[in-house]
Amino acid sequence: MDKKCISVVGLGFIGLPLALSFCEKGFQVYGVDVDPGKIDLLQRGMAYVTEDDDGVPLDAHLKKHLAAGTFIPTTEMEHTRAKVSAYVVTVGIPVHPSGGQLIYEPLDAAIDALGSVIMRGQLILLRPTLVPGTVEQRLLPRLTAVSKLAAGSDFHVAYAAERVAEGRAMKEFRTLDVVVGGLTPACTQRASELLAELTDGAIHQTDLRTSQLAKVVENVQRDVNLAIVNELAKVAQAHEVDLYHLIEMTNTHPRVQLLMPSVGVGGFCIPNAYLYLRDSVEDKDMMPLFETARAVNAxxxxxxxxxxxxxxxxxxxxxxxxxxxxxxxxxxxxxxxxxxxxxxxxxxxxxxxxxxxxxxxxxxxxxxxxxxxxxxxxxxxxxxxxxxxxxxxxxxxxxxxxxxxxxxxxxxxxxxxxxxxxxxxxxxxxxxx
Missing domain, CATH: 3.40.50.720 (NAD(P)-binding Rossmann-like Domain)
Structure with a gap:
């Protein structure tokens, strides 16, 4: 088991840049994804994610680390057994496009696969945005049931959500602060040490539940701020004033920073944040502001x-x-x-x-x-x-x-x-x- 050898599980718009970012830091990375077509493209040096790392396209990083043998894309989790010191999971929880139901199956499948290969002393670091409480209530029971090992003592589990923006992910993986919470203090420390190898930003340690909540709250706050601007567009029209000039004048106050409008609010994170928060509490009516913001932006x-x-x-x-x-x-x-x-x-x-x-x-x-x-x-x-x-x-x-x-x-x-x-x-x- 090599400390500088890890696996990134899930090679999507975040997982692939993350895997190559670790490669750039001197790690050997096994990139695991269930999509054979995706793995075939990667093995041929073709990145399907648009990223620019200070003028270097993702394809260039991919080809370099394939040739060096420092990036190994595969569909087989079994290939990583006993080789890696840590599994970094990026598989998230999609939302059904019409009904709004949360789709847990991809994440559940990834966790079951991890449970079948995890060994004593290894780390599982979860990085997707999750419904707060998912790690404790859903993922840990699956891991222990499949692996027959005890999380927190036999192996480490921690959560540290990615905070990067697509398009500049590799740069932000190297520079942004990270909030990390582990199942135990030893889990938190182990994850912090791995993350410190990746980022020059500060590592903020907290408990497992707070780390999950913090990421969702970041996204909800953006949703609310964008909803303010989308409502102001109608107010500006009613008053027959230019929205952009109104924003410019308002932002002259040092404690005000209105965002710019767009054709809507999208992506995998911000639109799902309210749904994740709603799913984490019993009282579904406790967040009328967040619900309204989501409706305005949608x-x-x-x-x-x-x-x-x-x-x-x-x-x-x-x-x-x-x-x-x-x-x-x-x-x-x-x-x-x-x-x-x-x-x-x-x-x-x-x-x-x-x-x-x-x-x-x-x-x-x-x-x-x-x-x-x-x-x-x-x-x-x-x-x-x-x-x-x-x-x-x-x-x-x-x-x-x-x-x-x-x-x-x-x-x-x-x-x-x-x-x-x-x-x-x-x-x-x-x-x-």
Missing amino acids: GVPHRLVEAAALRLQDRGRRLTGTRVAVLGLGMKDGSNDTRQSPAVDCALAFAAAGADVRAFDPTVPRATFDFQVETMAECLESAAVVVVGAWQPEFESVPWKDVWPLTDTPVIIDPRHRLDTFLPSPQPSGQLS
Whole structure:
């Protein structure tokens, strides 16, 4: 068992950059994932996650560590037995897209697989966002039942949620503070020592339950702050003032920091946080503020559809049958992760309203959605509404002066005014926030 040899379980949008971040710190990493297609791509040196590490793409890190033998992708947990000192788990709890039910099966399966290989003296460090209490109430009983070992004495268990933003994960894994809580003080210390090898940030030690709650609260706080801005968009419209100027003036106060609006709030973390908190308590009505914030943010794509329809109506046009171009489908700028993406939600909302939707994102595989097209020109052609969903770096090299004239004097939904730098002058009227 080598102290500098670990396994990262789950090689998704967080797990893969995490595994390669450990490799960059001198670790040998067994990357485990149940998806054979994903492992095949990795073994061929193809990263499916968009990341830029100070100018170095994830593909470059992947190829380097494959060649050095410091990164070993596999579907077989058994290959890690007795070789690694720690298992770092990134498998999370998805939410059913229509019913909102929490889906525990992937995490349960990963824990059962770990229980079958865990050995005395090893560490299991859990890093996904979890329903507070999941480690004690659900995962530890499964681990001990399968392994026949005692958690906390035979092997160590700790929780330290990742706090990174996709697109800059590798840099933030090296720099951000971490909150860690273990089953025992020895578990906490063992996890802290491993994390200190990864990050230059501070390691904050706490108890197991607080560490799980802290991560969910971080995400809920963001949800509430974003809901404030989305509500202010309606207030600004009612007062006929510019939302961005209002935010700028308000933020001149040193204790106020309003965020910028977008086409919605997406990703795997923030939209699920309220549901995780709600699932962790018996009184489901104790958090009306968080519930309201979630409803406000979830409703943004539909509000934008209604606003665009009204603007078209002012021009004597109907949304039904109108071409709508959606630029960028990631859940945030610079990401190719479309899980719970507000840009996708906007596309679907416009389609449900009868619009002819086309979307272009050079980082998202073309077969992901029916409304995707191959080029920016094809997306913009005859578009009477243009929605900037997620701004991708590739958009900055688009020949805008050539492709923008293909549009049909569109209503623009560009909450962060990304297009302003690139569009020919004069700008078309009808900018929507």
